[in-house]
Amino acid sequence: MRINRFDLATMGPADQERLMRRAEVDIEAVDADVRRIVDDVRRGGDQALAELAERFDGVRLDPGALAAGPDEFARAEREIPPELAAAMEKAVARVRRHHEAQLPPATWMIEPTPGVMTGERVTPIESVGLYVPRGKGAFPSVMMMLAVPAVLAGVETIVVCTPPGPDGSVDAASLVMARMCGVTSVMKAGGAQAIAALAYGTATVPRVRKIVGPGNPYVAAAKRLVYGVVDPGLPAGPSESIVLCDETADPVLAAHEVIVEAEHGPDSAALVVTSSPALADAIAKVMVDLVAELPSPRREFCEKVFSGYGGIVVTPDLTASIAFVNRYAPEHLRVLVSDPFSVLNKIRNAGEVLLGENASIPYGNFTLGVNAILPTGGHAKSYSGVSVHDFLKRSSFCYVTPEGARTVGDVAVALAEYEGFPAHARAARFAMDRSAESH
Known part of the structure; x- marks a missing residue:
C-alpha cells in the first residue's frame, strides 16, 4: 500500500493548496450532472425520483410509495438484534443530554436605555429535511445526530430522505433510530435527487425550509445548487480527519485513529500530522498492517484515501503542525500530544476536537453525546457542527x-x-x- 508523505517544509504554495482542497475537486466535477438531476426532479416529481432510484440505486420503486409505511417500521423493529437496539437507546440518551444543554431561553429582554425594551424570541424552523446517506453503508448514527436536535428544537415537520437498499427498503436500524428519536416521516430517496425533492417538493416529499445532513459530492453539489430556494445547512461532504501527534504519541494508537475516517470511502481525507519523522515512519508501518486486515471494500477505500486525499504530513515543529491544522480546518481533529489541553486553546478551526489517548474518534461518532455531523472541506473556519441552533431562528423585538x-x-x-x-x-x-x- 502506498501512503502519501508530505514534507511541509519543502512543499511550495501550489502543492500545499492542492493538499487543502480535498474532495472539493470531485464536487466541482459533478456540477453539470447534478444540475440535470435537480431539473428532472423539479419537473417530474415522484416519477423522476423513482426513475432516478432505478438508475443510480438499481431499485424499482412505486412512485406512489416512496414513504416508509407503518408496516416497514414494525418490521424493522423485529429485524434488528436486541443488543443493537439497547446500544442505540443508550446513544440517543447521551446525545439528547448533550443537546438539551444547548437549548437557549425562549425569550430574553433588556432595557438598554430608559423607556426602551429590546430582546429576542427564539422559535423553531417550521420544516426541515434531514439527509441520511447510505451509499457505502447504513448510518443510523447519522439519523440520531440529525433527529435528536431537530426534535428537541421543536421543529413541526421533520422529513428524512435516505437511499433505499437493494430490495427497496430503508435500513432497518435507521428506521428504528428515527422512531426512537421521535421522527416517523422517512422517504426512500437519496443523492442529489433527494436534495432536489426537499428543496422543491413533490406529491410525496414535502417542501422544507432547511436541509441538514452529510453526503457525497453529488449531495454537496446539489446543496450548492438549491441555495436560495432552501437553506442547505452546513457544508457536510465526504469524511475527513487529522490525527495531530507530537513525538510522545503511540504509533499504534495513531494508526488506528487515522484509518477510522478513511474507511468511509475513497473520497474521504485522513491525515497524520506530526513533527517527528521517526514517529511518521512507525505510524506508516502500522497503517499498512491494519489496512491489510480490513475486509473489502473498506480495505480498498483506505488504500485509495492514503494514496489520494490522505497520508502523513511532517512539519518542522508542533507550532507548525498546529498552524497546518488551523489552515486545513478538519472535520474531526484527534489530538495525541503530551499536554492536549495546551493545544486546545490554540485550535481555531476544527469541527470537533477529541483530546487525549482515550477520546477515540468512534466514541465521538457514536456515543459521547457530541454531534458528529460536522463541517467539511475547510468550512470549519466559519461553520459549526450540527446542534439545536441549526433548527432554531431568532426574532428581535422591542417596545418603546x-x-x-x-x-x-x-x-x-x-x-x-x-x-x-x-x-x-x-x-x-x-x-x-x-x-x-x-x-
Missing part, C-alpha cells in the same frame, strides 16, 4: 415608552437625514412629537 421615544428620536432623525431618507426622518420626528403630546 413615550419617555423612550423622546430619548431615541433625535438619534434616528439625525441618522436618517444623513443617509438621505426624508420619509424615515419625518416618521421618526412624528413619533417623537406624538409621544411628547401624549405625555
